[in-house]
Amino acid sequence: SQTIHQWPATLVQPVGSPLSLECTVEGTSNPNLYWYRQAAGRGLQLLFYSVGIGQISSEVPQNLSASRPQDRQFILSSKKLLLSDSGFYLCAWSPQDRGAAEAFFGQGTRLTVV
Amino acid sequence: GQNIDQPTEMTATEGAIVQINCTYQTSGFNGLFWYQQHAGEAPTFLSYNVLDGLEEKGRFSSFLSRSKGYSYLLLKELQMKDSASYLCAVTDSNYQLIWGAGTKLIIKP
Numbered sequence: 001s002q003t004i005h006q007w008p009a010t011l012v013q014p015v016g017s018p019l020s021l022e023c024t025v026e027g028t029s030n031p032n033l034y035w036y037r038q039a040a041g042r043g044l045q046l047l048f049y050s051v052g053i054g055q056i057s058s059e060v061p062q063n064l065s066a067s068r069p070q071d072r073q074f075i076l077s078s079k080k081l082l083l084s085d086s087g088f089y090l091c092a093w094s095p096q097d098r099g100a101a102e103a104f105f106g107q108g109t110r111l112t113v114v
Numbered sequence: 115g116q117n118i119d120q121p122t123e124m125t126a127t128e129g130a131i132v133q134i135n136c137t138y139q140t141s142g143f144n145g146l147f148w149y150q151q152h153a154g155e156a157p158t159f160l161s162y163n164v165l166d167g168l169e170e171k172g173r174f175s176s177f178l179s180r181s182k183g184y185s186y187l188l189l190k191e192l193q194m195k196d197s198a199s200y201l202c203a204v205t206d207s208n209y210q211l212i213w214g215a216g217t218k219l220i221i222k223p
Contacts, residue, residue: 043118043201043215044157090156102147103211105156 002027006091006106013113019064019078021109023091026072031093033074034103035066038088050074051096086113116140118214120202125220126192134187134200134217142207148176148187149201151216157201160187189219197221 006023025031032051036044046059048066056066067075091106118138126132145164149157163169163178175188187200199216206212
C-alpha cells in the first residue's frame with residue numbers, strides 16, 4: 001500500500017532563518033506531488049506541484065521554493081523565512097495515471113515563524 | 115476566475131442530519147471531492163462525484179449537479195466525532211484541484 005511521510009510535525013523558526021520540509025512517498029511510482037499551505041481557518045492554497053523529477057510548477061509567487069531530487073521525494077525550502085510564512089504545510093500525492101484522482105495527504109507541518 | 119463557495123460554519127445536534135452545500139465556478143470540470151479535516155490534522159478523503167446524482171457511503175452521501183455547479187455533502191446520524199471541517203474541491207480542465215475554504219461543522223450534544 002502507498003504511504004506518505006512528511007516531517008517535522010511542528011517547527012518554530014526565527015524570522016530570516018532557512019527552511020527545509022521533506023516529504024517522501026512509498027509504494028507508488030511517478031506520482032504527482034503537491035505542497036499546500038493552510039492559514040488558520042482558511043482553505044488549502046496550492047504552492048507547488050510536480051509531475052516528475054526536476055519538474056516544478058509554482059502557483060503563488062513567494063519566497064518559497066520546491067525541489068524534486070528523486071521520483072518520490074519532494075522538498076519545500078526557503079532561504080529566509082518571513083512572519084507571513086507561518087501556517088500549516090501539507091504535502092500530498094496523487095496517481096499520475098488517473099487524470100482526476102484523489103489526493104492523499106501527509107500529516108502536515110505546523111510552522112510558526114517568530 | 116475559479117471559485118468554490120461553501121458556508122464558513124454550521125452547527126448541528128448529535129443524532130440529527132446536516133447538509134453542507136458547495137457551489138463552484140471553474141474552468142472545466144473533472145470531478146468533485148469532499149474531504150474531512152479534524153483540527154490540526156491532514157484532510158482525509160470522503161467522496162468523489164463526477165456524474166450527476168447521489169453517491170452514498172454509510173452515514174455520508176454526496177450529491178452533484180453539474181449543470182448547476184452544485185454539490186452537497188449529507189451527514190446522517192451525527193456523532194460528536196463528526197465535528198470537523200469539510201472541504202469541497204473540484205478538479206478543473208487541467209486536472210488541478212481547486213479547494214474551497216472549508217465548512218467548520220460543530221456538533222452539540
